[in-house]
Amino acid sequence: MKPKTKRGQNRREKILRAAEKVFGTMGFADASITDITREADTAQGTLYIYFKGKEQIFSELVEEMGHHTREVIAQAISKSTSRLDAEKQGLRAFLHFVRERPELYTIVEEARFVDPVAYKSYFENFAKAYQTGLEAAQLAGEIRDSDNEVRAWALMGIAKALGEKYAVMDPSKDMDHIADVAFDLIENGLRR
């Protein structure tokens, strides 16, 4: 499963990157093992040296997305002074990351149907972290009192939808602008 030589590590990584591209652009069902191995310049059988099957590669990519997202957001937040500012920096970093790796993001969304368990835990973990942050901000008096679980899911929903629209569907607009508009809504709401 895990490679023991440098050569093996390279090959495994090459297959993962090919799978990211192929799954992300054609979707899980339409992507064949042949597509992935062709993209990786590899024989079909080689894939089964490093992975149990089609689904396992996919799941591994979902996990990868989880790690990277956590890293990216943690990094972005670390410089923040207030909780609300952390919110803003986290959103901005997330959107930039998704625009850089739209395939990986699409894979996470498809996980809802291909690997529902991974999908659920992915988002429930994020929601919990989000909620904890909101709770702290609430205790610190930065934000108004409300149901922070519902708020956490709502805020995640904003990030998901904007990522889907402005990183995957229509990646032409400036991401900082998107983040600014969204954060203004999050901070101040709609009301004049």
Added chain:
Amino acid sequence: MKPKTKRGQNRREKILRAAEKVFGTMGFADASITDITREADTAQGTLYIYFKGKEQIFSELVEEMGHHTREVIAQAISKSTSRLDAEKQGLRAFLHFVRERPELYTIVEEARFVDPVAYKSYFENFAKAYQTGLEAAQLAGEIRDSDNEVRAWALMGIAKALGEKYAVMDPSKDMDHIADVAFDLIENGLRR
């Protein structure tokens, strides 16, 4: 394709309802024609009298969801006095509808991968309508000036995420409460 007798109409409808249930619970890939026809107490071949194939049934369900959602929201909004109130009533009605037909909602989400064209037009239409409403509210001075396209996608994202979480994943909480919390966030933002 379209039935010409009452008997045919009943059969077609029965198959559609079976497909809604089967696609919604097992997902498109795992759902077999046999599963659907078994659920509908029908022979496999009968399905092909009324539908071109597996994908076409699916697409028809996506369209159905579009019609119903539009109806439900239009109905809910019709009683509203202000644009912001329309926002609230629309959100509430949407969440109730999704809790009543979670399978239909899951199907729309899976359409992103099964029928991307239908999916894209579904959400772009909603976004446009949403944006138009926001534009009017802005002109009426009810809400602050900002980029209403981005806002529209953000607000749709809230509705999608809350529907997914509180209608599909965890349907135990009171939907009016969910809608109230979300609308408070939309109206006033987080800031104290």
Added chain:
DNA sequence: TCAAAACATGAATGACGATTCATGTTTAGC
């Protein structure tokens, strides 16, 4: 009442593609 149209059946067909495996090649470490 009866013929034609509409509807219904479900076993057989056929395509597709994930996975396996018998056979080679390369690398690590002594």
Added chain:
DNA sequence: GCTAAACATGAATCGTCATTCATGTTTTGA
């Protein structure tokens, strides 16, 4: 430089359905 382990190959296998179709049954309308 040798050999065992690790890695690589790709054609053949095998299971899984979606779809078809030859054969019945029911409904319609005159």
